[in-house]
Amino acid sequence: MKSLGSYLLFIGNLFTRMEVFNIYVKRTIDEAVKIGINSLTLVAIVSTFIGMVSTVQTAANLVSAFIPRSVVSLVVRDMTILELAPTITSIVLAGKVGSNIAGELGTMRISEQIDALEVMGINSASYLILPKVLGAMLMFPLLVIVAGFLSLYGGYLVGTALNVVTGQEFVAGLRTEFQQYSVFMALVKSVVFAFLISTISAYQGFFTRGGALEVGQASTTAVTNSCIAVLISDYVVAQFLLTLMSNG
Template identity: 60%
Template sequence: MTNLGRYILFIGKLFTNPESFRTYFRLIIDECIYIGINSIVLVAIVSVFMGAVSTVQTAYNLVSPFIPDSIIGLVVRDLTILELAPTITAIIFAGKVGSSIAGNLGTMRITEQIDALEVMGINSVSYLVLPKIVATLIMYPFLVILAGALAIGGGYLAASLAGVLGTPDYLMGLKMNFNEFSVTFALIKSIVFGFLVASIAAYMGYYTKGGALEVGQSSTRAVTVSCIAILLSDFVLAQLLLVR
């Protein structure tokens, strides 16, 4: 409970004594490049293989003559949009970006750079952390959209190259009984997950104490706590928005 209260106070400090808009704009652009653009390749590779494996395994398990092959495309589509694209990508994102945020802020803490900002009268939480969170909220939904499109494309490649089902059946399954709210739900999850990863990682790094060893430990804790928060919030959002 102590850490939870400290985390809430940490979030509150983001909006006290802010800097100028021009300063934030420059920092946010830099963070968007670092957080979003530099993550595209990893997200793309994982997403394509995620979709391909989902298609092959679904086709392997649906062997009943009473189930049409087009159902495979439907299962892969819904599985990708509702869970694989936002949630699995968030865990990968926490491992890459979350650990990096915690490590960078932890290094700044132990080298007294954060203390120097405080001495100059700058709100270090707002100056260092707010641009990272805003950039994550901007870029992570785009990464989720990219992951979903590439996963479905990877499923199409698996269907055509591996021969597990015909591509017309796969495309028919993608169009079958589509619920538009699934995309909205995935985007809501992406915003929540992006905020959790960026804020938790920043919190762990900002309050690092000790030396280089503790910076590594902070990065590890940031990834661990972020993954737990992602899975917990995934369940809560599903209960609130999907269960009727």
């Protein structure tokens, strides 16, 4: 509970004694480019192969002649949009983006750069961390969209190449009973995951004490806690949005 309270106070500190708006715009754009461009290749590789594996395994389990082969892409579509694209992508990004944020801030802390900012009267938490949080919340949804598209495209390629399903059947399955609310759920999840990963990682790095060994430990702790937070929030957000949809 002490750590949770400290984390919540840390979040509140991000929005106090803020700098000029233009500074945040520039720094947020820089952080968004760093997070998005540097993570694009990794997200593309992971999502494409996840789509391929999902298609092959789904087709292998559809052994009944009474089930149309278009069901393969329908199942892959729902798995990808609702779970694989937002959750798996965010867990992968927790390892890359989260460890980078924690390591960068931890290094700044032990080298006394953060203390120097405080001496100059700058709210170092707001100045350094808020642009990272905003940049992550901007780029995670875009990366999830890319991941979802490449996952489905990878499934299409391997399905047609192995003659598991024809191109027409795959597209027909994608269109069958498609619900736009699923895309909305995926994007909401990605924003929540981005906030949790960036703030938890920043918290671990910002309060690092010691030397280089402690920076590595902070990065490891940041990734571990971020992954746990993503999985817990995945259930909470999904339950909330499904309840909202049923009541609406």
